[in-house]
Amino acid sequence: NAGVTQTPKFRILKIGQSMTLQCTQDMNHNYMYWYRQDPGMGLKLIYYSVGAGITDKGEVPNGYNVSRSTTEDFPLRLELAAPSQTSVYFCASSYSGQGAGSTDTQYFGPGTRLTVL
Amino acid sequence: AQRVTQPEKLLSVFKGAPVELKCNYSYSGSPELFWYVQYSRQRLQLLLRHISRESIKGFTADLNKGETSFHLKKPFAQEEDSAMYYCAPQGGKLIFGQGTELSVKP
Numbered sequence: 141n142a143g144v145t146q147t148p149k150f151r152i153l154k155i156g157q158s159m160t161l162q163c164t165q166d167m168n169h170n171y172m173y174w175y176r177q178d179p180g181m182g183l184k185l186i187y188y189s190v191g192a193g194i195t196d197k198g199e200v201p202n203g204y205n206v207s208r209s210t211t212e213d214f215p216l217r218l219e220l221a222a223p224s225q226t227s228v229y230f231c232a233s234s235y236s237g238q239g240a241g242s243t244d245t246q247y248f249g250p251g252t253r254l255t256v257l
Numbered sequence: 258a259q260r261v262t263q264p265e266k267l268l269s270v271f272k273g274a275p276v277e278l279k280c281n282y283s284y285s286g287s288p289e290l291f292w293y294v295q296y297s298r299q300r301l302q303l304l305l306r307h308i309s310r311e312s313i314k315g316f317t318a319d320l321n322k323g324e325t326s327f328h329l330k331k332p333f334a335q336e337e338d339s340a341m342y343y344c345a346p347q348g349g350k351l352i353f354g355q356g357t358e359l360s361v362k363p
Contacts, residue, residue: 181355182356183301183353185351188351198351237351243288246351248301248302249300250299250300
């Protein structure tokens with residue numbers, strides 16, 4: 141199993157550009173998540189999904205969009221990149237999670253380091 | 258409001274010394290409690306989960322419901338324990354602490 145994979149590893153964007161961060165998992169997990177990690181701030185949940193076709197906002201959703209057309213894929217879209225979106229982005233998945241009766245271990249991807257100039 | 262605090266940004270100890278990484282949380286309901294670790298240039302991974310009561314790499318975590326704390330402990334730190342550690346109470350809302358960087362010096 142590859143687990144959770146993310147592409148790209150690094151990206152530099154100019155202000156106003158858009159891009160999609162890709163995330164795929166092969167563990168047949170229902171739950172998938174996007175986090176951003178800023179220095180000294182821990183991880184903040186951007187969006188999550190409880191299954192194909194169902195997504196919901198996390199703590200810091202502004203400036204981002206997601207979709208979940210399949211169980212395996214959960215892309216994150218930045219429409220108009222801003223310097224405040226410079227961060228490391230992590231995708232994760234789990235069997236159960238936010239809002240469920242129990243919360244399971246999350247499995248993380250390697251991260252995407254994004255810089256917006 | 259759901260909140261988790263890891264009061265130490267950086268904890269530096271010598272090899273063989275005991276180590277304790279503190280985690281205090283405020284959470285309505287009964288969250289499940291996790292510690293995740295991120296070694297240099299690696300992805301975050303589970304270190305331990307309270308419900309399983311396992312000891313991983315010599316680490317244990319004590320849950321104190323009265324103080325709402327979930328401190329991570331190891332009696333003898335090793336150099337390979339150097340990493341970022343995140344406390345994560347997880348329930349209706351998933352939250353992570355700010356992280357503590359543990360540096361174990363030779």
